[in-house]
Amino acid sequence: MAERKEETADYALSHAEKEGLYKAIFSRRDVRSHFVEKEVPDAVLLRILNAAHHAPSVGFSQPWNFILIKDEEIRKRVKESFERERERSINMLENNKERQKKYARLKLEGIMESALNICVTYDPTRFGPFVLGRTSIEDTGVYSVCCAIQNLWLAARAEGIGVGWVSILSNEDLEKILAIPAHVKPIAYLCLGYVEEFASKPDLERAGWLHRMDLARVVCYEKWGISESEKWSELSEAIDRLST
Structure with a gap:
């Protein structure tokens, strides 16, 4: 009797669904710098937050x-923290005047211009001191929050909402301004709102601050630093073609 092959279920998204995901x-x-004066409806914000959750x-x-x-008023106080930290960052470049001038010209936040701000925090005490899977790598808790932020970001893009992550801030300032408990850590301060456009390239790339590296530079095979492998030759060649 011929051995019956088990069919493997295809759980892939449809072509249109995949196109939407990759577009986002x-x-x-x-x-x-592209925010417009338009409120984000509660129904849209709810979908974005639920995706993050x-x-x-x-x-x-x-x-x-x-x-x-x-x-x-809360946003003004956060903006003041940004201005202090931005000035401190600029001073760090005092030995590279050209880089310092370029940094000073960059628009790096939309705290007041965006429709709303969201501070995303990390609570390491949730569900008690023992968290399954966090016993060896403590930072997996923070990584989890970053996954929520990425979900939020992509869901917002799908809704036509722009998001900006303001990292030039003092966490100590945020804790005071937002009355965050001592055991809770601010992870991201985000600006959300409708925008005039989604630029074809990231702002920092367009401004010449840095460029996107070729994928080939960040892929290793089997071990760190191995950029060629017979086992991975077809994929390696495809990655190289993508980079040309």
Whole structure:
């Protein structure tokens, strides 16, 4: 009797669904300067937050919180923290005047211009001190929050909402301004809103600050630093073609 082959289920998304996903990934931008005056409807914001909340997390710990901010006075205080930290960053480049001038010209946040701000936090105490999967690599808790942020970012792009991550901030300032408990850590301060456009390239790439590296430069085979392998020859050749 012939051995019956088991059919493997195809769980791939449809062509249109995959196209939408990859479009969101490749056209997502860190938005700083293209926000327009238009409120984000609650129904849209709900979908974005729910997508973020469905991110994977170590031990299913879901260690994130989302602080939603529209208040102008709170945003002004955050903007003041940004200005102080930006000036400190500029001073770090005092030995490279050309780089320093270029940095000073960059638009790096949209705290006041965006429709709302969201501070995403990490609570390492959620569900108790023991978190399955976090016992060997403590940082997996923070990685989980970053997964939620990426979900939020891609969902926002699908909704036509721009997101900018403001990392030039003092966490100590944020903790005071937003009354964040001592055991909770701010991970990201995000600016959200509708935009005039999603630029064809990231702002920093367009400004000549840095360029996107070829994929071939960041892929290794079997061990660190191995850039060629017979086992991976077809993929390696395809990656090289992508880079040309």
